[in-house]
Amino acid sequence: AQTVTQSQPEMSVQEAETVTLSCTYDTSESDYYLFWYKQPPSRQMILVIRQEAYKQQNATENRFSVNFQKAAKSFSLKISDSQLGDAAMYFCAYRRNTGNQFYFGTGTSLTVIP
Amino acid sequence: DVKVTQSSRYLVKRTGEKVFLECVQDMDHENMFWYRQDPGLGLRLIYFSYDVKMKEKGDIPEGYSVSREKKERFSLILESASTNQTSMYLCASSLWRGPGEQFFGPGTRLTVL
Numbered sequence: 679a680q681t682v683t684q685s686q687p688e689m690s691v692q693e694a695e696t697v698t699l700s701c702t703y704d705t706s707e708s709d710y711y712l713f714w715y716k717q718p719p720s721r722q723m724i725l726v727i728r729q730e731a732y733k734q735q736n737a738t739e740n741r742f743s744v745n746f747q748k749a750a751k752s753f754s755l756k757i758s759d760s761q762l763g764d765a766a767m768y769f770c771a772y773r774r775n776t777g778n779q780f781y782f783g784t785g786t787s788l789t790v791i792p
Numbered sequence: 793d794v795k796v797t798q799s800s801r802y803l804v805k806r807t808g809e810k811v812f813l814e815c816v817q818d819m820d821h822e823n824m825f826w827y828r829q830d831p832g833l834g835l836r837l838i839y840f841s842y843d844v845k846m847k848e849k850g851d852i853p854e855g856y857s858v859s860r861e862k863k864e865r866f867s868l869i870l871e872s873a874s875t876n877q878t879s880m881y882l883c884a885s886s887l888w889r890g891p892g893e894q895f896f897g898p899g900t901r902l903t904v905l
Contacts, residue, residue: 705796711891719820721898722897723882723899725894725895728891728893730891767832769835771894773892777890778842778886779837779840779850780825780837780894782835784834
């Protein structure tokens with residue numbers, strides 16, 4: 679069974695600083711996708727970034743980047759130049775290539791300190 | 793932009809009532825999902841559907857049923873609501889091909905008294 683673990687229930691970061699959120703997953707598959715989603719307080723969940731397991735290059739979207747370590751089954755999210763609007767719950771998710779189902783971690787609540 | 797809408801943002805029901813939560817997506821996605829979100833537990837899959845009239849149980853289907861009569865609409869039904877079904881319910885949709893990232897609705901916060 680696939681499991682996704684986020685070991686940091688809460689994190690905080692000073693505005694303009696960098697923070698890294700951790701995620702590990704367990705799978706026997708070789709072809710899959712990994713995602714980070716953001717859920718701001720009382721707002722809709724949105725996709726932040728996506729990584730295909732077959733790609734060695736780490737995905738980047740503006741201030742958001744990932745550190746994908748396939749052998750270690752680790753998928754961390756780095757947020758650079760943190761902004762107040764980055765405050766949210768962040769969920770890591772896994773989907774194997776041949777399935778429809780997503781597996782989500784329990785989330786990390788990020789606070790941005792002005 | 794993909795839009796996923798849910799029929800209610802907040803809902804208050806009584807124990808034993810039949811409750812319908814509706815979800816509509818406008819991007820012709822094959823897959824649709826219902827999750828419940830509880831603090832510390834993340835998102836747990838209740839049911840998903842990969843085609844009209846097709847459904848599969850997720851991790852916590854007990855006490856719930858679903859209906860998908862049209863491709864764009866996926867309904868979650870609580871046959872007899874109970875207090876332990878008080879939660880945030882999220883609907884999502886995705887394409888079956890490619891990365892298949894899920895697009896979420898705004899959620900329905902259901903309180904069962």
